[in-house]
Amino acid sequence: MNKTAKRAYTLFALVIAFFIGVAILLASLYINGGTWASNRVNRHIYSSGRIMSAGSIYTADGIVLAKSKEGKRVYAENKTLRLAALHAIGDDAGFIATGIHSVYRQELSGYSFVNGVYLLKAYDKGSDIHLTLNSKACKTAYNAMGNYKGTVGVYNYKTGEILCMVSSPSFDINNKPRNMKTGEGEKYEGVYLNRFLSGLYTPGSIIKVLTASAAIENNPNIYYETYECKGVLQTSTGTVSCPSVHGKVNFEKALNKSCNTAFAQIAIEMGKEKLSAEAEALGFNNNLSANRLNIQKSVWNLSAANERDLGWAAIGQYNTLVNPCHMLTLMGCIANGGQGVAPYLVDRIVTPAKVVTQRGPQAKNAAIVMDAAKAEKLAELMRSDVKNEYGDYSFPGLEMCGKTGTAEVGDGKAPHAWFVGFCRREDMPFAVVVILENAGSGYKNAVPVANKVLQTLKPR
Amino acid sequence: MHGSVLEERRFLWLPLLMLITIFQLLSALSAVFADGKFNLIPAAVMGGYITAEWIYFILYKAVVKKPAGAADFIAFFFSGISIVICANISDSFAVKQAVAIALGLVAYIALLLVIRNPEWAMILRVPVAIGAVGLLIANIALAKVINGALNWIDIGGYSLQPSELVKIAFVFVGAITMDKLQSAGSLTKYLIFSVTCVGILFLMRDFGTALIFFFTFIVIAFMRSGDIRSLFFVLAGALLGAALVLYFRPYVAERFTTYRHVWENINEGGFQQTRVLIYMASGGLFGLGIGQGQLRGIFAASTDLVFGVLCEEWGLLLGVFVLITYGLLTVYAIRAARRASSAYYSIAAVAAAGMMLFQVSLNVFGITDLLPLTGVTLPFISRGGTSMISSWALLAFIKAAALYRYEEAASDGEKLRGGAGL
Numbered sequence: 001m002n003k004t005a006k007r008a009y010t011l012f013a014l015v016i017a018f019f020i021g022v023a024i025l026l027a028s029l030y031i032n033g034g035t036w037a038s039n040r041v042n043r044h045i046y047s048s049g050r051i052m053s054a055g056s057i058y059t060a061d062g063i064v065l066a067k068s069k070e071g072k073r074v075y076a077e078n079k080t081l082r083l084a085a086l087h088a089i090g091d092d093a094g095f096i097a098t099g100i101h102s103v104y105r106q107e108l109s110g111y112s113f114v115n116g117v118y119l120l121k122a123y124d125k126g127s128d129i130h131l132t133l134n135s136k137a138c139k140t141a142y143n144a145m146g147n148y149k150g151t152v153g154v155y156n157y158k159t160g161e162i163l164c165m166v167s168s169p170s171f172d173i174n175n176k177p178r179n180m181k182t183g184e185g186e187k188y189e190g191v192y193l194n195r196f197l198s199g200l201y202t203p204g205s206i207i208k209v210l211t212a213s214a215a216i217e218n219n220p221n222i223y224y225e226t227y228e229c230k231g232v233l234q235t236s237t238g239t240v241s242c243p244s245v246h247g248k249v250n251f252e253k254a255l256n257k258s259c260n261t262a263f264a265q266i267a268i269e270m271g272k273e274k275l276s277a278e279a280e281a282l283g284f285n286n287n288l289s290a291n292r293l294n295i296q297k298s299v300w301n302l303s304a305a306n307e308r309d310l311g312w313a314a315i316g317q318y319n320t321l322v323n324p325c326h327m328l329t330l331m332g333c334i335a336n337g338g339q340g341v342a343p344y345l346v347d348r349i350v351t352p353a354k355v356v357t358q359r360g361p362q363a364k365n366a367a368i369v370m371d372a373a374k375a376e377k378l379a380e381l382m383r384s385d386v387k388n389e390y391g392d393y394s395f396p397g398l399e400m401c402g403k404t405g406t407a408e409v410g411d412g413k414a415p416h417a418w419f420v421g422f423c424r425r426e427d428m429p430f431a432v433v434v435i436l437e438n439a440g441s442g443y444k445n446a447v448p449v450a451n452k453v454l455q456t457l458k459p460r
Numbered sequence: 461m462h463g464s465v466l467e468e469r470r471f472l473w474l475p476l477l478m479l480i481t482i483f484q485l486l487s488a489l490s491a492v493f494a495d496g497k498f499n500l501i502p503a504a505v506m507g508g509y510i511t512a513e514w515i516y517f518i519l520y521k522a523v524v525k526k527p528a529g530a531a532d533f534i535a536f537f538f539s540g541i542s543i544v545i546c547a548n549i550s551d552s553f554a555v556k557q558a559v560a561i562a563l564g565l566v567a568y569i570a571l572l573l574v575i576r577n578p579e580w581a582m583i584l585r586v587p588v589a590i591g592a593v594g595l596l597i598a599n600i601a602l603a604k605v606i607n608g609a610l611n612w613i614d615i616g617g618y619s620l621q622p623s624e625l626v627k628i629a630f631v632f633v634g635a636i637t638m639d640k641l642q643s644a645g646s647l648t649k650y651l652i653f654s655v656t657c658v659g660i661l662f663l664m665r666d667f668g669t670a671l672i673f674f675f676t677f678i679v680i681a682f683m684r685s686g687d688i689r690s691l692f693f694v695l696a697g698a699l700l701g702a703a704l705v706l707y708f709r710p711y712v713a714e715r716f717t718t719y720r721h722v723w724e725n726i727n728e729g730g731f732q733q734t735r736v737l738i739y740m741a742s743g744g745l746f747g748l749g750i751g752q753g754q755l756r757g758i759f760a761a762s763t764d765l766v767f768g769v770l771c772e773e774w775g776l777l778l779g780v781f782v783l784i785t786y787g788l789l790t791v792y793a794i795r796a797a798r799r800a801s802s803a804y805y806s807i808a809a810v811a812a813a814g815m816m817l818f819q820v821s822l823n824v825f826g827i828t829d830l831l832p833l834t835g836v837t838l839p840f841i842s843r844g845g846t847s848m849i850s851s852w853a854l855l856a857f858i859k860a861a862a863l864y865r866y867e868e869a870a871s872d873g874e875k876l877r878g879g880a881g882l
Binding site for chain 2: 003004005006007008009010011012014015017018019021022024025026028029032033034036037039041042043044111112113114115116117118121
């Protein structure tokens with residue numbers, strides 16, 4: 001009798017196992033609850049996969065980009081702003097993977113371990129997200145791009161705030177076109193791609209900034225070298241052509257004129273290892289990010305390149321592909337004394353209880369770093385480009401530095417138009433990247449877009 | 461002299477009953493005033509339930525001369541939750557659930573009276589065992605497939621889950637066989653009975669219940685023999701059997717392929733588990749409000765997934781409180797088993813408590829993907845008549861150990877301390 005009764009205590013093993021299970025359940029709920037609750041099948045937030053209830057999203061100048069009202073998602077009142085900000089906030093079904101609606105969906109749901117999504121359900125209130133975007137700059141950029149596909153990005157190279165991020169083609173989320181996948185397929189090709197963060201393009205002449213950087217790094221006498229441009233350069237394995245016959249040019253003039261012959265020579269003299277080392281140092285093949293937003297890696301690979309290929313690589317017409325946000329960060333690095341601050345889009349996140357849970361950038365270290373003296377030299381060269389080649393009249397009152405690019409893409413299509421650069425004004429620490437696909441000359445097409453957008457950001 | 465030692469610790473039954481009543485009244489408001497109007501049927505059902513509850517506890521005090529114990533409070537507390545959950549889905553669910561609770565209460569009292577004298581159990585063991593096996597065989601013959609398992613039969617418009625009723629027989633027969641007939645022959649007979657039950661459940665593809673029976677068999681066999689080594693052989697044999705089943709019937713394994721991969725199969729095999737996790741998280745500590753959840757729209761929400769509904773709508777705090785209560789009920793059973801007047805009560809209490817907590821584990825950890833999903837119900841809380849009746853009946857075995865204690869077998873001189881209330 002007593003023995004039987006004593007054996008009862010072994011059942012405590014089950015009780016203990018049970019409570020361990022309960023503890024594991026609670027721990028995993030505590031750790032993963034936010035991810036689980038913000039799943040797209042959660043009908044408190046989504047309806048048929050479309051976001052319905054969530055916190056509001058604002059521009060830096062306080063304009064509502066998206067909010068929820070009575071279980072419906074409403075977007076910016078201004079149509080141009082809806083089009084310009086589409087890729088920043090993301091569509092309602094999550095096709096734009098880098099949009100705030102996707103990346104910050106846990107925050108937007110207002111989820112907390114204590115309250116779950118109660119505040120969202122009861123008051124339509126998730127955490128509000130205040131972006132760094134300037135609505136005026138975004139609208140101007142979208143209009144200035146006209147019918148070209150491409151992207152415009154502007155950020156504050158001292159702080160990292162993204163003031164303008166527009167990707168085209170876009171669509172009006174209030175009036176989603178039905179024929180995006182069929183019919184007018186060409187018009188909406190890659191519409192769900194945020195070209196600023198996820199695009200990869202042939203760089204063309206903007207890569208000469210990298211080649212110049214490598215030259216400064218590796219050749220102390222670069223400023224005293226001269227190059228002879230006859231419109232074509234003979235290498236051991238073929239030719240590199242230049243659109244003009246520039247004659248005798250020095251380093252600075254070569255960049256001003258964007259002389260292919262000179263830059264091909266510089267690269268061939270330097271060798272592909274040194275050029276590749278500089279590319280890697282400046283963020284190529286590296287996983288950069290705009291804080292929580294992922295950036296497509298720029299691709300640099302000269303392993304199979306012969307001398308001619310190296311010459312073409314030096315002028316951005318080999319196999320290199322660059323990401324616009326990476327280029328913007330590189331401009332920021334040059335502008336900011338060699339400290340390339342990572343861009344960020346989310347200025348602050350405010351819970352329904354008005355508690356600020358996140359403020360400013362999450363990344364503490366600079367994304368791209370170079371020697372301050374070299375950065376200063378590059379900045380002077382790029383200032384010289386604007387002064388002597390593109391003209392300060394192209395950028396009234398901006399003290400602009402920059403480099404254009406006209407990237408040949410083959411297939412009988414017009415080249416991509418590029419402009420990368422930055423203002424040197426103390427009160428306008430802004431870097432800019434513009435790419436217009438198949439728009440032709442960078443100087444003719446990209447420069448005016450960059451100027452228009454930056455003019456809207458001028459302090460009054 | 462014994463009297464003073466054995467005096468029940470003063471049990472604050474009245475305040476506890478009031479507390480439970482307040483909780484039930486508050487939770488009932490959600491159904492009574494759903495959609496902003498007064499709903500008569502939920503009001504009548506919950507009103508009737510609370511009244512019956514008070515009558516039970518008052519009568520208990522009058523008849524037994526002691527306040528009711530933890531088992532009674534826990535059962536009424538859980539059952540009240542189940543009615544409110546049902547009432548928030550439909551009036552007919554609430555009415556059916558109330559009827560099931562009434563039947564469960566009858567079974568509870570009846571069983572307590574039957575086993576008041578363990579000799580009765582002794583006499584009834586053979587018919588009960590035969591009846592149980594007969595029920596399972598009838599189940600196979602008449603079964604209709606519900607959710608992949610064949611564990612339901614239809615009788616005159618009512619669905620019945622015979623395996624739930626067989627649980628009661630399994631403990632009833634198991635405890636007495638082991639206690640009274642210690643010969644190798646009786647052990648063999650009980651083994652045959654157990655293997656038959658588990659085997660038929662396997663044929664019915666009700667693996668969850670089969671596992672519960674197997675676990676209970678282990679508990680009973682250990683309580684009886686205390687022999688770890690032979691239990692080890694039983695376990696090894698069972699594992700071998702399971703391996704053979706998986707080898708010859710690979711579709712059995714297919715039911716478990718989504719285990720720990722529910723998020724990759726969010727709209728297929730992991731549908732229910734992911735929804736439970738999503739909505740449990742959505743509910744937070746305090747819940748979204750009774751009737752305000754989304755999990756209720758998912759298949760089997762009020763039966764297998766009811767714990768998820770509880771967490772989403774009533775809050776994680778209450779969910780955890782319920783789980784702790786299940787654990788405490790088991791502890792209570794273990795302690796009662798220590799002081800029961802007969803080994804039959806000890807074995808039955810431990811077997812019933814083990815069976816119940818094991819089932820709670822399979823249910824709660826199954827729907828949250830910590831264990832494979834086996835589709836078993838949550839005792840007392842899941843919607844379903846047979847499940848409710850079996851929960852109450854199993855509770856009778858726990859209650860018996862607490863009620864029929866040493867002090868009533870007056871000849872025994874062993875000194876006992878009063879533990880937790882009855």
